[in-house]
Amino acid sequence: MNQDRVESLAQFHPFTRLNKLLEGVQPGGGNTPLLLSLGEPQFQPPSFALDAIANAKELWSKYPPTLGTVEFRAAAKAWLVRRYGVESAFLDAERMIAPVSGTREALFHIALSAVAMGAPKGKGKVLMANPFYHTYAGAAVVAGGEPAFLPAGPETGFLPDPDAVPADLLREAAMVYLCSPANPQGSVASADFWRRWLALARRHDFLVAADECYAEIYTDQPPPGAIEAAQAGGSCDNLLVFHSLSKRSSAPGMRSGFVAGDARYISRQAQLINYGGVAVPLPVLAASTALWSDETHVAQNRARYQASFDSAQAALGPLFGNVKPGGGFFLWLDVGDGEKAAVELWRQAAIKVLPGGYMARTDASGRNPGTPFIRVALVYEPALLGGALERMASVLASVLAAGGRVRAAGRGR
Structure with missing residues (x-):
C-alpha cells in the first residue's frame, strides 16, 4: 500500500483523532471517567x-x-x-x-x-x-x-x-x-x-x-x-x-x-x-x-436500553427536544461544535464522547455534516447512566450558552 493510501486510511479512524484531541486534558469534576464514546455494551451476556x-x-x-x-x-x-x-x-x-x-x-x-x-x-x-x-x-x-x-x-x-x-x-x-x-x-x-x-x-x-x-x-x-x-x-x-x-x-x-x-x-x-x-x-x-x-434475554436487553433512553430524555430533553433514537443505542446531539463539547465534557465531567465530525467527511459545499454533533453511546447500566446524563446536561447547557444558543436544533425527527 502506497503512502497516500496509508495516510488516507489513517484519517478515517475516529478514535485515533479523539485520543489526540483529548491528549493532555485531564478528566475533571472529581468523577470516575465514563467512556460513552465507544459502542461497547457493558452488560454481561446471559x-x-x-x-x-x-x-x-x-x-x-x-x-x-x-x-x-x-x-x-x-x-x-x-x-x-x-x-x-x-x-x-x-x-x-x-x-x-x-x-x-x-x-x-x-x-x-x-x-x-x-x-x-x-x-x-x-x-x-x-x-x-x-x-x-x-x-x-x-x-x-x-x-x-x-x-x-x-x-x-x-x-x-x-x-x-x-x-x-x-x-x-x-x-x-x-x-x-x-x-x-x-x-x-x-x-x-x-x-x-x-x-x-x-x-x-x-x-x-x-x-x-x-x-x-x-x-x-x-x-x-x-x-x-x-x-x-x-x-x-x-x-x-x-x-x-x-x-x-x-x-x-x-x-x-x-x-x-x-x-x-x-x-x-x-x-x-x-x-x-x-x-x-x-x-x-x-x-x-x-x-x-x-x-x-433465545428471545427472552433480547427483550430484557431492550428494556434496559429503554430505561436509558428515558433517563436521557429527562436529562437532555430540555436542551435538545426529542433525543430518543429510532433504534440503536446512540444519541446524536447537535451541540454546535462537537470537538468543543467533547473537550468540555471530559474536562468538566469526565465523560468521553465522540465528535460527530470524526464520523463524516467534508461535502461538495465545503461543510462537514457531522461537525455540530456529538455521538453518545448509552452502553452502561441505567442506574450508572442517570447521574452521568445529568452532569452531561449541565456541561452542555454551558457549551450551548457560550455559543449563543438557548436550545439546539434537536434530531430533526
Whole structure:
C-alpha cells in the first residue's frame, strides 16, 4: 500500500483523532471517567451462553470449519424467518448463511470481494452515508476502491436517498454500505427504502451490504430488514445482510455474528476466511447457536436500553427536544461544535464522547455534516447512566450558552 493510501486510511479512524484531541486534558469534576464514546455494551451476556462455551471445552482443540456448524446455520436461518417473516424455503442455510468473527471483520472483508469483482467492469466506487461507520471507508481504501459519500442529514431523514444518487456514480459502484438503525444517528430505514436500494443494485449490478447489527435495539416497532425486500423481489441477488451478537446479546467479546444473502458473495467470504480471516471457534459457535435461539434475554436487553433512553430524555430533553433514537443505542446531539463539547465534557465531567465530525467527511459545499454533533453511546447500566446524563446536561447547557444558543436544533425527527 502506497503512502497516500496509508495516510488516507489513517484519517478515517475516529478514535485515533479523539485520543489526540483529548491528549493532555485531564478528566475533571472529581468523577470516575465514563467512556460513552465507544459502542461497547457493558452488560454481561446471559449465563446460558457462558455455560455453552464451558460445556464445549473439548472443542478448543479443533480448528473450526469456515462455514461453521449445521446447528449454527440452522439457528441463524430460523431467527431470520422469525424476525423478518421470510419463508423458510427462501434461504438455503448451506449456501446463503455463514458465521463471521464479528460483523466488523465481515463488513471489512466484503469490500475486498466487491471491489475485486467490480474492478474488471470499471466499478470501483464504494458508496456510504455521510456520516458513516469508519470501517466502511477503511475497507474501501484497503480494497483499492474509492469511498463515495452520500448525504444523510436531517433533510433525508439521516439516511442516504437512493433517488438522489447521480447515475454515473451508480454505474461505477461496486457496492453500497447501508446501516439501519443507523450509526450514528439511530434512524430506521423503511421497507420501501430497502426495496428502492435493492432495485438500484440489481439495475446497476452492485452489492448492497446491509449492516443491521442494531436491529434488535429499538424504541417503537422492530425495524424492517433488507431480507424482507429481497424476498419481495424474489431473490437475495446483490444483497448481503450482516447481524451480530455484540449488540443483540451484549457479547462484543465473543466476536460472533453472521452474514446471509447472495450465495456468490457468501462463497467469496468463505474464500477470504480460508486464506486470511478468522473462523468462529466451535465453543463460540455453540454459545452463538443458543443465543440466536433465545428471545427472552433480547427483550430484557431492550428494556434496559429503554430505561436509558428515558433517563436521557429527562436529562437532555430540555436542551435538545426529542433525543430518543429510532433504534440503536446512540444519541446524536447537535451541540454546535462537537470537538468543543467533547473537550468540555471530559474536562468538566469526565465523560468521553465522540465528535460527530470524526464520523463524516467534508461535502461538495465545503461543510462537514457531522461537525455540530456529538455521538453518545448509552452502553452502561441505567442506574450508572442517570447521574452521568445529568452532569452531561449541565456541561452542555454551558457549551450551548457560550455559543449563543438557548436550545439546539434537536434530531430533526
